[in-house]
Amino acid sequence: METYKAQPRQQNRRLKQRTGGKVLLAAFATVSTILFLAFIGYFFYLLGALPKVDRLADYRPPILSQVYGADGALVGEFYLERRTVVPVDKMPKRLIQAFVSAEDSNFYQHKGIDYVGIARAAFKNLISMRKKEGASTITQQVAKSMLLTPEKKFSRKLKEAILAKRMEERLSKDEILYIYLNQIYLGAGAYGVQLAAETYFGKEVENLNLAEMAMLAGLPKAPNSYSPIKHLDRAKERQAYVLERMVKEGYITQAEAQYAKATPIVIQPLKKVNAEQSAYFLEQVRQQLVQKYGEERLYKDGLKIYTTMNGEMQKAAYTSVVNGLKAVDKRQGFRGAAKYLQEAEVEPFCKKVEDEIDDLSLKEGNVYQGVVTGVDPAKRELTVQVGERTGTVPRKNMEWAGKLELIPRFGKPEAKRAIGLGAVLELQVKVPDQNRTGAVFALDQAPEAQAALIALDPLTGGVRAMVGGYDFKKSQFNRAMQAKRNPGSAFKPVIYAAALDNGMTTASVIDDSQVEYESGAEKAWKPKNYDNVYRGPVTMREALTESINVVSVKILEQIGVGTAIEYAKKIGITSPLASNLTLALGSSSVTPIELTSAYAVFASGGYRTTPYFVTKVLDRDGNVLEETAEPKIPVFSRMSSAGEGDENTAPGENGEGAAPKPAEAGLNSAAGGAFPVIPPETAFIMTNLMQSVVTSGTGGRARAVGRPVAGKTGTTNDMKDAWFVGYVPQLVAGVWVGYDQERSLGAGGSGGQAAAPIWTDFMQRALAGLPVKSFPTPGNVTFALIDPRTGHLAREGTPGAVQECFIAGTEPTSYGAEPQADAGGAP
Template sequence: MNIKRILKISLWACFGLFLASCLMLGVAYWSVSASLPKVDTLSDYRPPIVTTIYADDETVISEFSQERRILVPISRIPRQLVQAFVAAEDSKFYQHRGIDLFSIVRAALKNLMAGGIRQGGSTITQQVAKSLLLTPEKKFSRKFKEAILARRMERSLSKDDILFLYLNQIYLGHGAYGVQAAAENYFDKNVGDLSLAESAMLAGLPQAPSRYSPFHNYEKAKTRQIYVLNRMVEDGYITRQQADKAVSENVVIHPRNERQIPGAAYFTEQVRRYLEERYGTEVLNTGGLKVYTTMNVAMQQAAQLAVRSNLVQHDIRRGYRGPLKTFDSDRQAEFLSKQEAIYKQPPEPGTLVEGVVIGSRDHRAIVRIGRFTGIIPLNQGGLAHKLRVVDRGQKVKFVGERATTLPIGSVVQVKIKQSSDTEMTLSLYQEPAAQGALIALAPHTGEVKALVGGYDFNRSQFNRAIQAHRLPGSAFKPLIYAAALDKGYTPATIMLDTPVIYRQKGEDGTETEWKPKNYAEKFTGVTTLRQALAQSYNVVTIKMLQDIGVGYAINYAKKLGIESPLNRDLTLALGSSAVSPMELASAYCVFANGGVLLRPVYITKVVDRHGRILESRDPADFPGGPDPDQTLINQFPRRVISPETAYLITNLMESVVQDGTGYRAKALQRPVACKTGTTNDQKDAWFVGYGPRLLAVSWVGYDQERSLGPLETGSKAAAPAWVEFMRQALENQPVEHFPVPDGIEFRPIDPATGLLVPEDASTMTVEAFAPGTAPTRYALEAQQPQAIDFFQMDMEE
């Protein structure tokens, strides 16, 4: 066979193979292309983006997301950043039509020489197709589909459209999707503020975000940055001088501040629950909602600090509960050896660490932390006050629940006060066992300004401000007093604070007796309603409840916003029915708001990713009228008691501060109305009060109900948190007085009789009355006090 024939056959064979390949390619294209997703869906690009929660001043307080992505239009992305990504990832981007054959061949050869996949030949367009329209599987079929889609995308989208998709979709490490999230992650900047050096460092990340992470591998990130800058020079985007300047720039890696306000977790969790219930988990985590809340950042932080500080002080009063554990000498040496590997330097001041008690000298416990030594003063107050260090092997001695001794070898938790190589100063620490809650509302709007549901959200997500139902004790009394005022009582009504016995037969015929008493276990006899509330007399409240009727009082409380079941007996007067702190706050808001009920609200507006208002409390946001589903505007404010009754209760509770159990609130030196609450055996302590612009509820108790300790009343256990919070919250606010309704009448009366006296009488006091309820008789005309005592009972029965 001659050469010509061989060449001819070879040519025909090659031509046949070419035709066969074309036919196979055509068949493959025809079979695959029909099943590919439509490229025009990219025009409605809706990736998962962050839902952002804002405080009342639009400070970002939290975020919820599946992928932390913040969409930015291409017009807001600096051209140098765009050019850096193009130079690093696809230098022929502006020339090719979706596929760069030269890059594919080059990558194939390099991968063949390396014996594996070392380089990809995908263009930016192909990467977008893979990310948004295909699965990430590593198969030839996927690459084939990717190429087809890339060609289609180039026909239907502009280059800027493709770059918009790419720069917002790409993963750049540490949970950041897109260039805006990455700019915040690494430099704590908006993308528009990035320098050339920072832009080049970001553009070096797509190839391997973890390997080139500026957080973990700064040198590798720097090497990659230099590569990107050189590519930009080669492609003519920047000059060599610009590149050299960027290389020499000291790029500071500045992690973004976590968008979670310290101490706001209980509030934001309440908002999250509402959003999840209303819109669903997927919309919450991917929908890019903007949620504007009522929280005031300064108040929230003040509330959290007040609750924590108050619980720590209560815990100190209760005493040290003992060491975490005790070690023999062998286990102590092993423990300290492990610590030496951890603590190469003395722990910083403020750090909480565990240490081992190794001895004592001069009323100071000596504690080892690794190779470092610290001392705890034992006679300067705090948890360590009057503790004694005793020999190893002795047991910890207790007085009640308070430890009085620390055996050598005790493992204790301490806080570093002063730190040095020679000797550290420490304080004994233990997390408070009791819990607390604090709610602050703006009474005229119902807006929740601060919400603390416990000592530490990270340890317990149970929100005691909303989810806990506890006995309110005497904090419930103002609701009974308000009901009585609407039944004809006045602040000057004379009552008899005298003993009374209630007898009741059970189903088995057994008779029981109830002898209610006051907290001080004594009776004062004749007293006015004002004095009875100021001193929180139990018996007077019980007698008053019996007179107005338990059913009437329950309906009255429901009208004020109490939703929990209430006991239908006289113990209701003493707060024997459990309510949540939020319920009690809502009821007191009626008094502070002049008799108008407003439900507590956390959210003022919800906006979707397109700027459409989903919910709002402002009717002006809906010029055509709101849809019924836009419920935030539907707070149904309604008058439930008269302005006069609301003012009289407020005025009575001002006396609780000035002359009664709420005396701690006088420290604010401004008008406030307050009430304490303490339950049997001091299991719950309350302090509820308000000024003209702000109301707060403070509660303290144990999750598993038990006594807070002797004398741990509402005034001692709960009031300090309330006072400290209000002091900070109102610090820069002008002093205001409660507004007085026009119908309120002020008359000079004799507090011993409740009747009128001349204005110059030595015993005169000015009392407030609702219209038409002031006394008309003078004290001199009366033969005896007009005391109301409905329980003069025959004790011999």
């Protein structure tokens, strides 16, 4: 009975098991059907949502816009991706074969997806238990790069496969290769094979040899890891792999591969554009172009931008500013190490520095941050490490810093004038390293003061060079264009020119004696001379030559502040000016470009031009988008006594030296035109006066230029601002030196000591190779021998008599024995 009773229970259990299995099977079939339908739906959704392949037929990738100087030399670039597009027929056949062998050996056989390659990669990855090999074809890489985002998702891989199939249906293999080889990133900021060939080997792509082609073809896998600049050994290993792949595919013989492996690789990139030295100029151009054409067009459309920059002058400006600021800064003493590292921090810091160095060897003259890793107190020598390179700082290369205490231990020393292990220093390369050792450095220091330099062609207004600060990477504020600072005595020529056009002459005598003016406040204003010396009666020439403050104030008082302000506006000063007598001492802030362009009026013979930077812009197809014709300013036919003939000489219509009419000035919209604003005679006399500043006065350092120079120094109260603005017939330049947050420049911070050396060094470099020219003399200028004590004519043999220049009809007509002591005009 028990057995009989148990039988139905077993049958029920089996029945339940069969029923449960059917339910599970039905559920699985239902879920599978749903998933399949969902996948089909998603697949068709993807088909509808995928980007169109047709647009690849007109491949127009982002290409770099290039900036050229006035001589046609490349001076800068703007880009999101640094690329130059070249057609397939310009690419060597073996270069294409090298990339195909390394990246997609079945490229010419498959239709977008390499199923054999997928199986091979899957097998290798399974054996190694990691992703050792990918299976994306060149076509898939183009699809991902051009049509998709780089996200690592299944959906992206599915889209990539679908698009690759579509591309193969619509594009030829050559068209796909054209896109791929121009689009691919190959390291060192280079996109496409043309830029890579230039970046690594300094060659056009069609001039590469087999060894170089194979090296480029090895880069796509890991451009930074296989960079021939930084890792030549790894690059050669990868090159050997590519060559062996080419042998296997039948593109080259084994002998050719061996020859290519043995071919020396010479890393000789084309001379890079030094964006650092032109950064402020290029930023000004960039801002103008973005405002006019937009960022999208500037960074992606391959514009050709021609500018007024003279490349050699720009280099000279940058070098002079950097060297001059360092000289100013070092006079203030050594400020100590930038920071101190513990021993464990040295290696990570050096690795970070090395990652930022793109050169095989450190460049002579360049400044790098390095760490002190050894100290020899006996020799007074440091061992230092810059990135992965080692070198020394000998005693003589630290002497400017005075007597330093050298401490052979880690940790920040208590003494300010001390250097210990782990100190991070600014180091200038004197002797480059060889195989990363043996470099010799000099202790350096990043200046805290700033400077600006701007140089113009006085006849056109074209900006030839501009530096807006010490380091653009640290501060993009362009002090040449934006900084409004008090010009001090550098403003005096504006006052003196206004005086010449309002009844005074170079022989006018003014009493240099103390004076007091009611200011409406509790204290009266008493202008003082810089040297606290008062000379009594002096001529205008002596007053400007010696930069006498009191006389300048008295001149302004005589002609009237309002008259001077209107005159300043006429010659290009646009900033608001103080309507009081302190204006004579440069109490109103102006920008360096304003003051320099005002001086250009004197240099050009009385013509005002608007400074400009861009002369022509072309689009990627060579169409002219804009073009600026340079203004034409006649040069007077009569030259000064030391002058020579000038090919630009143009006599006036009413006789020798006559001023042209405004309509003759050649106005143009971009440059602002050129038109006469003051008489040429006034411009010449001001030039003559400022030549005296250089030959006999505060601007004496500029004599080192070794040619006719006119200019004026400027120093403000407490030496917070130092200026020198000056010119030769071909070039006018202004230099300002100071701290962004106003404070004294300290010892040696006057215009003659801080700014004039920078100006002089720049002019010596910038004018090298240019002919020496004298300032042309208008026909309406006469010369007379005068007695500077009285301002009257002098007889032959009169002690101290000088030859003075006048506008015809204003020269003295009488001889006098007694000196004048009033503040009047011409005697």
